[in-house]
Amino acid sequence: MSKVVSMSEAVGRLVADGDTVAIEGFTHLICHAAGHEIIRRGRRNLTLCRLTPDVVADQMVAAGVVARLVFSWLGNPGVGSLHAIRRRIESADPEPLEIEEYSHFGMVGRYTAGAARLPFFPLRSYAHSDLPAANPRIVPIASPYGDDTVYAVPPLNPDVAIVHTQRAGADGDAQVWGLLGCQKEAAFAARRVIVVCEEVVPEAVIRSDPNRTLIPGTIVDAVVEAPGGCHPSFVQGYYDRDNRFYLDWDAISRDPALLEAWLDEWVYGLADHAEYRARLGADRWAALAPGEAWSQPVNYGSYG
């Protein structure tokens, strides 16, 4: 059964006010298109979970969508700060932003515990750091098998995980290559899963290479085809990071008026991501196209 729907329908049906939403993707496969649709639909009081809140998180926070941020690294990667988020944290401008902070491994461990239905995830991080004092949910625990001490982090079970992939079947089988981040863990931990992809492909394509399936359709609620949906982030083999955008964002996010104008022009003023893609223009997309580097095919064998 096809789960393919528009982004508007997927977000409208599966993301509600007050939800805990994970939009993962570690520098790679960051679904800006979904973030923009959440802004466009005026969702409020979301808890946004992401190892690395970056430009799309800054946009969502500036648009008033996010009340709480659960994270491990906050910044405009390779450029500097996220100024809308900093204004909220440093000066409660225009209102406070609640934060819950871990390290990368702590966040990955939280999704893992959530996905595996465990009460906590143990790790060796945090000893002698101030992070447990800043976040009382990071707790030292004694090993039951010796005198070792490790730290526990609680499970994270988002209401919704949004995962962008290169290709997916209509049923939701999602295939990824390149950097994998923690999307698998986030998806399995979530109550609902939206797969966004560069292209929907026939089931035969998926089944010809099952090792590449990161997320099975059995846990997926909706599939959205949104080519270019990660811009200005990148999709391995499809388009490169648009570094100019990350550099431009620094000046935009420093100035609340510029930021509001940007949201008006690029989010509220557009019906959907197809319009965003068109507005960027063919030249901009052409400049982001990578060369080719194909993998060698493997023989799975035919049995019976």
Added chain:
Amino acid sequence: MNWTSNEMMVVAAARRLAGERVCFVGIGPPNLACSLAQRTVEPNLELVYESGAVGARPARLPISIGDPCLVSGARAVTSQFDLFSFYLQGGRVDVAFLGAAQIDRRGSINTTVIGPYERPKVRLPGSGGACEIALDAAKVFVIVPQSARSFVSRLDFVTSPGHVPGRAAAGGGPDTVVTQLGVYRFVDGEMTLVSLHPGATLEQVRAGCGWEPAVADDLAETPPPTDEELTILRALDPDRVYLG
């Protein structure tokens, strides 16, 4: 050839990678240092990135920790669970780089906040993977521009612990700190200047340090960058994105 103090800093870090094998890399100066080491003192250095790229062979200067150039041609790509569990916490990383907004005499590092945590004067990025790197890597190198603002007697927040009393994990604190002024190592847990870069003075070191810095009895002068090192380094960062 003339050179800058930033170039000296990267060259000094690269030389310290001689004899190392698996290196956990960061973007910016650490990446330059590793790429330079691969072309000079340590051709067999394996680059592992927090994003999951293992044995990367970047064909261009990566502009982020997850640049697609780290994937194409890599030895392996892992999930972040595998990376942090098996590679880093599992003890398969020989040396890792950290940066710092603030560092103290014990090599503890702050990358979280300037000012109080609840209402910071400056909200910095936070740990990322730094906290686990500091605890789990066999050896930690720190590259940090030195000033009285970064070398402080008391951190506003300990993100990544250094040579703190009672600490048991892995390397026990940074092995080496490289700045634009010199190279520091740790003697009984105390950051100690072991080599001064040519042109830098002890007065500059003291002015750029929030405590009275320990200086090794046999303080050396860092050999200046060679023409070969400079030529390779400048080709790695032709737009001087990180060299300044």
